[in-house]
Amino acid sequence: MNDTVEQPSPVGAGTGTGSTDAVLIVVRGPSGAGKSSTAARLRSAYGRGLAIVGQDQLRREVLRERDVAGGANIGLIGVVTRHALDHGFHTVVEGILDAGRYGAMLTDLVAGHRGRSFLYYLDVGFAETVRRHATRPLSAEVSAEQMAGWYRPRDLLPGGREHVIGEDGTAARILADTALTPPGWTPRP
Template sequence: MAMGAQLIIIRGNSASGKTTTAQQLQLALQPAATLLIPQDVVRRDMLHAPDKSGNLALALIRDLAEFGRQNCRYVILEGILKKSVYGEMLQDISATFATPPLVYYFDLSFAETVRRHATQANASSFGRVELTQWWQAHDQLETEHERLFTSAETLAQRVRLILADLGV
């Protein structure tokens, strides 16, 4: 059982860079002691659940986070994680960890997320219309431990900043 597991929440709009950041962070940490929970995998790939209040992903994400809290050193929860749908769950999960979570939100312009999406492997799977439908401007959780990422930071800078926040 891991004592003092640390919860790291990485949120933001589609194509903002959160998945890549979470994956690189996991590699930089002790990968075998780090549980990465991607919201898209849980909600869309595993459960095929709609992204609305009460969806089945909420319960499974809670269970996975609890497993990570008990068995891992780090738990990284990554996804769009809209405040209106996931905010209460994120607060509940955070309260189960001994230390406050580290929370990061990608606060990018819509134009920047469209630009970043065009460079991704799945760029032809969906486009501007879907990005517009999913867009949530400034959807911060507004917790005392939330940091904002902008388009100014590189991937390496984001990972270094989170590692520094972790004291690693």
């Protein structure tokens, strides 16, 4: 199930957003795949200077919006990500981020980013996502049947830019791929 390929290299280097030193990391996958946990582990390992832009926080908590085509959260994710990169933060964008609805925004972020960009898809089977979901508080509100309606296996972005990580994937892999090490300097005290 782990279809990883040779050592990932960054995707492009754009000309408009962030600095050449700021790293953009996108972590996508099905509900319950471990995206938020992975982002939290990345921040814990890295420390200050790493921003997390969570789809669920912006869509569900800030806007209280359903996940629909053309939703306001799509643009908001892009704006917040650009702002963090422009202020020197390495930035992790994490969420289901359905390729059909979010693909153009993510492609635009990567194309416009001056620094290195890494895109990951956590390839976790439905049974495992349900098992993991049962351990979260959200499981009281969202059933396995609802999750089945959202589940899209291998919802990869076009162009083959994503590095696929199987169920055994870790934040350590992403830290190694991106060469992020705790900084001597942080953007904000």
